[in-house]
Amino acid sequence: MQPVGAAAPLRVDIAEKTFRSSEGVSMTALKDLAFEVRRDEFACLVGPSGCGKTTTLRILLGLDTDFTGSFQLPRNESSRIAAVFQEPILLPWRTVEQNVRLALPKDMRDTDLTPLFDSLGLSQMRSLYPSELSLGLARRVAVARAFAIEPAMLFLDEPFVSLDEQTAERLRYLVLAVWSARPTTALMVTHNVREALMLSDRIILLSARPAHVQGYFDIRIPRESRSPQVMSDLARSFRQKFPGIMRGELGQP
Template sequence: MHPSVGAGARLEIDIERKTFRTASGEMLEVLRDLHIEVEENEFACVIGPSGCGKTTTLRVLLGLERDFEGGIRLPRADDPRVGVVFQEPLLLPWRTVEANVRLALPKALRDKNLDQLFSLLGLSTMRSFFPGELSLGLARRAAIARALAIEPNLLVLDEPFVSLDEATANQLRHMLAAAWSERPMTTLMVTHNLQEAILLADRIILLSPRPSRVAGVFVIRIPREMRSEQVRSDLLRSFREKFPDYR
C-alpha cells in the first residue's frame, strides 16, 4: 500500500508489521506494532540498537518500502513537501553545488534566492564547485541545503553525519540546528549517536531490538541555545537513568 493514508497536524507512523525474506527464504520480522508521533514543527530523533530497523522505518515513511501492514499520516499541508537527507550525499557529479540544490526545487520556487541558505550552511563560496571538488563534510552540507531549499513541511534525515570526524560532524550539527531555528519544520532524524540526539532533539524515540517497537520516549523541553555542555551531560545522565539497558 502507499504509505500516506491521510494528513493531520502531526506526523504519525503506524507500522503493524514489516517483514523481509532472507537469502535462505525465511521471513524476518523487522518491525511490529511500531507507533511514532512527531508534533508539528517538532524535531524528533530515533535511536536504537544496530539492525533494529531505524532506516527501514524511514524507508517505509518515504514510500521506498511499500510492502508493510499499517499506514502513515503526513503533517497537514495543501502541497506537502518532504525534504530528505540520506547517509550519502547523492549529488550529481556533473552539476555544480547550486545546480544540485536547485534541481529539487518545485516549480513555484524555481527562481528562489538561495543566498541566505548557502550563507547559513557555509556554502556561499562553493556554489559553482562540482561534487568532486568537495570534501565529504561539504558534500553533506550541500545535501542538507538541497533538502531545506524546498521549504519542506517534513524533513527526514538518515544518519546525516555518519562517518565524519567529530569536529566536522559537530559543526554540521550546529549548522542544521541554526537552519532549523530559522524555519522550524516537522523533523524526524535517525541517529546512532545519543549525544547528537540530545543536542538536536525535542523528543528522542528509543526503539527496541528486532522486531522493533517504541521502547520509550525522552522529551527535552530545554531550548537548544541553552543546552550547554553541562546541561547536555545532565540530560545524558537522566536518559541513562530512564533507559539503563540502552548501550
C-alpha cells in the same frame, strides 16, 4: 498513507514489516511500531544497530510499501517531503547551486538561495562541482537541497555518520541553525544518544529487532541553553530512565 490537515503531526502505526531472505527464511524487522511527532518538532529515532530505524524511514518515504499498517504525514501549503541520506547523492556534472536548484519545484525556480547558502557556509562554493568538495561540504549541499524546497516533513538518515567528530559537530550546529530559522517537522535516525540530546525535542527509543517503541525522552530545555553541563545532566537523566541502555551501546551520550 492518508492526507491530514495542515496542523496535524506525523503519525506512524506500522503493525508489521517482514523480510524474507534468499533462503526463504522470514525475519520480522518491525512489530507494532507506533509513535507520533508533533508539528514543527525535531525528533530523533534512536535504537541499536540493525533494529529497523532506516527501514522505518524507507517506509515513511514511500520507498518500501510491503508492510502492514499505516502512517500519516504532516502537510503545509505544498506538502513537500525532503530527505537527507548518509550519502550526499549529488550529480557530479552539476555545480553545487545546480544540484540544489534541481530539487526546486517550478514555482520556486527563481528562489533566492543566498540566505540558505550563507547559513550553511556554502556561499563561496556555489560554482564548484561535487568532486571539488570534501565529504563534510557535500553533506552541507545535501542539507541545503532538502531545506531549499521548504518541506512539510524532513527525514534525515544518520547525516553525520562517517565524519570526523569535529566536522560532524560543526555540521550539527549548522543543521540546527537552518532548522531553527525555518522549523519543519523533522525525524532523524541516529544511533548516537549525545547527538539526539543536542538536536531534538523528543527522542524515540526503539527496541532491538523486531523494533517497537521502548520509550520516549522529551527535552524541554531550549537548545541554546544546552551547555556542556546541561548536556551531561540530560545524559544522566536518559541513562536513569533507560537503565538497560549501556554506555556506548548507541553512541556515547
